[in-house]
Amino acid sequence: MPSGIGESVPRPDGNLKVSGEFAYSSDLWLEGMLWGATLRSPHPSAWIRSMDVGPALAMPGVFAVLTHEDVPGERFYGLEHRDQPVLAIDQVRYQGEPVAIVAADHPETARRAAAAIVVDYEVRPAVTDPRRAAFDLSCPAVHPGGNLVRHQPVRVGSTFAAEVVVTGEYEVGMQDQAFLGPESGLAVPAEDGGVDLFVATQWLHVDQGQVAPCLGLPPEKVRLTLAGVGGAFGAREDLSMQVHASMLALRTGRPVKMVYGREESFFGHVHRHPARMRYEHGATADGRLVYVRAEILLDGGAYCSSTLAVVGNAASLGVGPYEVDNVWIDAYGVYTNNPPCGAMRGFGAVQACYAYESQMDRLAAACGLSPVEIRVRNAVSQGSRLATGQLIDSPAPLAEMLTELAAMPLPTDPAGAGMDGAGPDLRLLPGGVAQATRGEGVRRGVGYGVGIKNICFSEGFDDYSTARVRIEAAGDEPHVLVRTAAAEVGQGLVTVQAQIARTELGVERVTVAPADTGVGSAGSSSASRQSYVTGGAVRAACVAVRERLGALRAAHPELSLVEVLERCGPVEETREFRHRPTFPMDPVTGQGNSHTQLALCVHRAVVDVDVDLGLVRVVELAAVQDVGKILNPLALEGQIHGGSAQGLGLALMEEIQVREGRVLNPSFTDYLIPTILDMPPMRLSILENPDPHAPYGLRGAGEPPTLSSTPAVAAAVRAATGLDLPRVPIRPEDIALVPASRP
């Protein structure tokens, strides 16, 4: 089928986006609408003694000023645990926590009014050390139940001694999703007393399920429609302005728009959990793993968000895709007064991957093996068991992937290449045209990284999607309409849904309707799950439509498809699709079939490092990923490039710097993400070993490259410098200021 699955069908929104015409949620506009603004806490931890909204209300143009006392329904919300107040109640737990909201007839008036609210804070000491929060009983509690959100052990075997033992302590900084479209949306009060909310989000129904109770409304009175999403990467799983804009709209009877500014956005969404990890690997002299011990400490910040699932991923995947018979893992997620952390591409697995891969390199060195060989010797394959005891029951050809990766040609140009008569091409050197070097001090390094990520929601979550497919005659052609609530966040699902319908129904003209809550939940656009689950639902609905069509056509063999549709009317079917069930991890041993699908990606990084200045240029990234079945080659490569870039960013530059609970760099001036001159060309090999349990045999693909690129880049920098570099992002000073340990 042309434009069916397997084809590089272009995105419907691609041209609009590159030409600046795409309407993002921040572009929403309605006649007579008001603008909302949020007053946020300047303190990471304080009591609110009193609040005076009078000066704000007195300002001309201000229509409403609301505090927690004005929340119509439930005053708390949360993804996994409803611990987060809609507006602060007598206490703030992080810098940037919403305290009051304002609606005014101009955005600047709204901001000025918010600033005019007088809040009397009694500043309290902030809990900022996650280790203290986890283990020190004298540490103040951020929430009444204590600071431990989840402790998940994994216990397998009893042999914790070996010929070769390597240990390490690793740290991962707080990464941000750094989407470009700030949190924004428009709430429109409806005649039935409800609200219509147009918003950029990742999961319409989980928003609805949290917003409606806070507004004191039944779910059917809170209708959500997806507005143009400018990137997500996990940061839009939690609520931001949804309840606030709706409260203001219901109070004023006017549409209310809210758009966070760039700086505000850094306080308006969760970040990636920073992690501190201790690992001990024991192996035989020939490099076969005997045991792994690990302590993984994840700082969840002030509210729970996705911390429970992040801990589950870190624990269950904490040894990586390696066979090992003895495992002792303790993964902890804690509350602190640091910024709240939650979902970000690859969560839990990203942090652990950096540590276990760093350990594998240490082990390789200790055993005198190459980084590839140590990984091949211990690689899982179909039939292996994870540390949780779960059987890997679909292809997992890690050793073959590594062998293929290692066989790819290396860049041949030497470090500091591009020399000609006019001098070096500075863009090919660390530091680029800033000309920190013209070749001096530049050394090359090569490193490998391997990662394993669970696809779809795990640990017993009822994970499903819903699709409605309708075929009708339009003009003298059949036309198919696909409707789901699945959020297109840039990943390309909207294209894939249409491709599936074309393939299943053999119809060229397919429209994907805007996503809204008028159809059942599609689940979240996260966990690399939408092609699998919503793709599965679209396929199931198409199959149901096809079966009914088949019966109709059998009854009217003389008629064409269009004639059948004209005679019998449109055919519509709605289907829910579920993946195989998963199960909780045992709270003591961590055992259980907690995941439904696992995906592998392997990376090789080649870097040039200016060892005197600590500047790095990644020369090449190569990757091999098994996706089971390629639905759209162009979109898939984009996902692998993007995921790899995000992992490169974590390795070299991306960090929200937090001191005493305060964010030091809430801007794109100082929160650096890779530019086109930082992200090298990629060499890709994409494998298609089908997973028999998944639609079309596909395997979720968005997250795995984000795992393995970070340790690969870090390993390459280590190879170039001879340094340990136990922390990412690697800062220039980590390289340049420690020359003593360099060989």
Place this chain on the structure above:
Amino acid sequence: MDFLRPRTWAEALDLKAARPEATPIQGGTDVMVEINLDKGRPAALLDLTPIPELREWSREGDVIRLGAGVTYSRLIGELEARLPGLAQASRTVGSPQIRNRGTVAGNLGAASPAGDSHPPLLACDAVVEAESVRGARLIPIGEFYTGVKRNALAPDELIRAVRVPVARGPQYFSKIGTRNAMVIAVCSFSIALHAAERRVGTGVGSAAPTPRRAVAAEEFAAARLDWRGRSPLDPDVAGRFGELVAGAAAPIDDVRGRAAYRTHALAVLARRALGWAWADFRAGTGADSSAGSGGGDDRGSQ
């Protein structure tokens, strides 16, 4: 907020005299960001973009007079041979979009210690041409920077142009950033060999409250370089030069880097830059005296 739009330079000076609190705006790449970030709202904006003569540069003897409205992109395209240090610095500013709008005068107006044009202006002995209804005056660059984001302009003064001597020897600019493009300097350094005078000019950026010269390093190098014999650079001299440049800095720890790293990096940058400049001088390549008198246009406008 008032938006003032003079048509002529004289009108601009009148408006600035009448409204000294008005914020001049040229490329707007600093001013608009501040406004968008809500960091203080100016009472008035004085838009200088309509004034044609600000967009011109001209050669006056051995000096390029760079109008306040000449963008980085044009500077790179039209003046690279004659002002190589400033052109190299311009090439590192922001992204193409920023270079298409941003100006050296705006960099001076903002007077950020991290501004990239400052080190080459210091190394090249530039002079800022300031003007008000009271008249024009020439401010040597070394007297222009008075504090963090403060400069020597009087409230009624505007920058008319920057006068930068045509290169009489090799010049280099280097900066440290944590990514390979579009980054604010962690620290930066510029060197200019004034061969005819056997003098070395330097400029240090992002490593003190203001951009500054490294005077002791300049004097040391001027005395120790073999100007006449053009013998190879003694590595010890290069190393000592680096140390002296680093010693001239007074860096702080901040979100972009630690003071200790800045000091270390400056020493490396300065050592390397002296090596490149000296190698060019010995080889007779790079901008040297021939470029000073040589071809190219004598003016440019847009």
